[in-house]
Amino acid sequence: MNHVRQISKVVSLKEALSHIKRGTSLMYGGFGGIGSPPSIIEALLQMKVSQLDLIGNDAGFPNIGIGRLISEGRARSLLTSHIGSNPNAGRLMTENKLDVTFFPQGTLAEKIRAGGMGLGGILVDVGLGTMAEEGREKVEIQNKTYLIEEALTAEVAIVYAKQADEYGNLVFDKSARNFNPLVAMAADVTIVEAEQIVPNGELDPENIVTPGVFVDYIVQSEGVNWQWMWE
């Protein structure tokens, strides 16, 4: 039959994670662990991958989310907005084993989005008069001063979605959305862990948050394998 099967981006965890190596720059979704991809993080722990350059909202908790990788010393640098919930990150930073750079949270989110949207950066006045402006180039627009914040991209992004179709269209789950749609756009290789994988056409085109064009690989989630703080 003259019929080419619709290309599916669904692969095994092993195949997807072959793109993450020693020294890879890696963006991750998640906010205090919520919305960080549990099965990918577990697999990365088992892969013994190290020297990662991480970019994401926070350092998770010691045994939750991206915190699991950070606590094990798998990162050499971290661009983030805070690490207060993971004392291991603070300890590694103090010991000069983890190079941490902080940005105001909204600025970090926009820097990642700018990378995903192919912009060079954004102008923002948040952080003027604080340490957040140190070393930043500035520009005046209509007599107001703005910081020039350049766009961020990464080699690989790991994303947690509620549903993905085979093409890679994504929807997220409530507050587990957070940075996921942003990092999904900003990496050369985007790997999505989905709770549920559905055929193309199953998701309402109106409600898709991340168009499939940004997604390279989809893996089936095995579910959250850590204990939440409130449990």
Added chain:
Amino acid sequence: MNHVRQISKVVSLKEALSHIKRGTSLMYGGFGGIGSPPSIIEALLQMKVSQLDLIGNDAGFPNIGIGRLISEGRARSLLTSHIGSNPNAGRLMTENKLDVTFFPQGTLAEKIRAGGMGLGGILVDVGLGTMAEEGREKVEIQNKTYLIEEALTAEVAIVYAKQADEYGNLVFDKSARNFNPLVAMAADVTIVEAEQIVPNGELDPENIVTPGVFVDYIVQSEGVNWQWMWE
């Protein structure tokens, strides 16, 4: 009963449009007329409001969308990406009755979004080596040149939505979304014309495109009152 009624933003067209006066800067949703608010445009025509400073994707068609206002000479300036589909706009421009400034479409969209998000602007390399870079300030980031494009805001935005709840949460209809969610965020006063108005709680929080906090007034649409080109 100790019960304060949930505040509804639903008002009459007349009340909503009292915010639009001679010389008001006005952003509008719509792309070739699709997604421009028909009942608001009709009411503005009848109000005889003039000297508007318009900001939006295009000039519509002579008798479609924002083109109806432009054709009647109600605008004194227009920031847009093209006017090719409305010869009246070209004529008024040539006669120096309409001051037109062009931006690449994606740049215009991001400038409006930046205004809505409280950013000062964006850095973009689209348009380098063309007339689009004339008069623009530039900045070098990692040896690449970017144009500094400042954020756009307006006094009033007029928006067309498929559904609005009483708080102002919005969802849009297919390709009628276009610039609507962007202008909805970027004005001091945002007026939404909705096909359907529903009680709070009716819209799935997951699928809301524009959070109600950006919306000031909601009016009931009376439907499209122009003939499409393809009809």
Added chain:
Amino acid sequence: MDVGVDYRRVIAEWAAKEIKPGMHVNLGIGMPTLVAGFVPEHYNVMFHAENGILGTGPYPIKGGEDENLCDAGGFPVTAVPGASFFDSTMAFGIIRRGYLDVTILGALQVSEAGDLANWIVPGKRVPGMGGAIDLAQKSKKVIVLMNHTNKSGEAKIVKKCTLPLTAPSCVDVIITERAIIDVINNELHVRRILAPYTMEEVISSTEAELHFS
């Protein structure tokens, strides 16, 4: 002296009085989260969580927690009618555009000018600013809830912050277990002294100059 649980609730209750019907409000982690419990439901206040929710409701009934419906502190919440979920750029767009009427957060130091320091203790704790800079700089009204003094008994209301700033000239009201203080034109005006403290105790535990009217 530490602020006990009762004091925390008293502070939160005073803070709640700053919230009016229909407002958009962000509550920081810790003491500020207690404020929600003192805001009448019929006020229809929309609580904003900077991880991506507008319209959070109270903690769910035990066993009804949803691991993917939590506030910025990571604690389970619910969603009120009219709530929406979105990504972090939208969450901070709402903040940056100035749509938050009130932000309530903690502090390490507040100065006479309303300067806020709450994100770093050089050489000691470096948790990072999170969303505090965005919130402090861009909210229409910033209310600080904190102990009047630190664990060593040192004043936290100071002439000039010695810790790195979160944002300059941003604080509008300071509420401690000892007093409610308004920051007006670079001056601290004591609105109310809270029992059992006396004016003398408030003055002596404050480094900055206080005005009484």
Added chain:
Amino acid sequence: MDVGVDYRRVIAEWAAKEIKPGMHVNLGIGMPTLVAGFVPEHYNVMFHAENGILGTGPYPIKGGEDENLCDAGGFPVTAVPGASFFDSTMAFGIIRRGYLDVTILGALQVSEAGDLANWIVPGKRVPGMGGAIDLAQKSKKVIVLMNHTNKSGEAKIVKKCTLPLTAPSCVDVIITERAIIDVINNELHVRRILAPYTMEEVISSTEAELHFS
């Protein structure tokens, strides 16, 4: 000489051969929209409309048009399985980030260097650039479909564009009723001459230098 309807279809059919399975493609207004009809359905090509659709399908059956489901030219379309709707920032984010494999558009002039002019005729037509600059500058492959000469019979393939540029060095392939020409390292290489035209006719109606191999 004008390009008749048949020629337009011939040009579109040649352009369609540049599209491979699974590609993301944007078609400009006019002749480029004809290309979709020549792309096999089983290629699962995702057509992008810069007003906010990824995955447009063919014109709906007569009477089945949806006024709010149209392409960037304002004509009704359908949506294929896997399609998504979004706002114009996302539409242009996809373009700007370089995810479009092929963009097919019209031109007023193309130069030896692949410079494209298609948005303004000074003193005459000033339609504005719309999304053409974004598309021309950021797509992986830019294919221009146009008449070989303008209505006055003047060459549109020129040494240097005299009209304002849409984007410099962006065109990869030029397809006219007379020839298919590849732009390679600032040189124009004729890949094929289309019947009934001769090499001489192509050369004489082209201002720029042509290479034949």
